[in-house]
Amino acid sequence: MRKKSSPNLVPDSSSATLAEDHFWLYDLKVEVVAGDKPMVCNHQVGDYFLVEGESLVFAKGQHFSMYAIATILPLLPAKQRDTDTNDWMTTDADIACPDPHCGGQFRITRIGQRQFRHSETTGLPGSRGTPYWTKDES
Numbered sequence: 001m002r003k004k005s006s007p008n009l010v011p012d013s014s015s016a017t018l019a020e021d022h023f024w025l026y027d028l029k030v031e032v033v034a035g036d037k038p039m040v041c042n043h044q045v046g047d048y049f050l051v052e053g054e055s056l057v058f059a060k061g062q063h064f065s066m067y068a069i070a071t072i073l074p075l076l077p078a079k080q081r082d083t084d085t086n087d088w089m090t091t092d093a094d095i096a097c098p099d100p101h102c103g104g105q106f107r108i109t110r111i112g113q114r115q116f117r118h119s120e121t122t123g124l125p126g127s128r129g130t131p132y133w134t135k136d137e138s
């Protein structure tokens with residue numbers, strides 16, 4: 001079955017991005033904030049981790065519930081990218097703990113932008129350059 005084209009689709013601008021070979025991602029901070037119920041998991045208000053490119057960055061000794069991380073992870077790539085002003089992904093920042101009895105919430109904040117090069121981040125044949133994480137070593 002063939003899909004009908006949508007009149008709301010706009011042309012793909014990815015070829016322009018490839019020509020410039022760079023793109024921007026937001027660095028994120030994911031922080032425990034108190035909800036309206038007591039927390040029953042081991043969340044401490046102020047516990048956090050950062051998202052820098054593909055990496056989750058934890059301060060030394062910082063812990064974070066793996067169940068909470070499992071809930072938060074699917075949202076992070078979208079939060080790293082520019083989203084429409086009216087998109088709920090732009091406006092909604094607090095994610096509830098997956099335990100329905102727990103009042104823990106996790107606030108995702110865009111804290112800055114970091115530039116990457118396509119050639120440093122892709123594995124596509126013919127496009128691969130030096131990985132960004134080895135640039136300082138050469």
Ligand SMILES: [Zn+2]
Nearest residue numbers: 041097102104
């Ligand atoms: Zn919880």
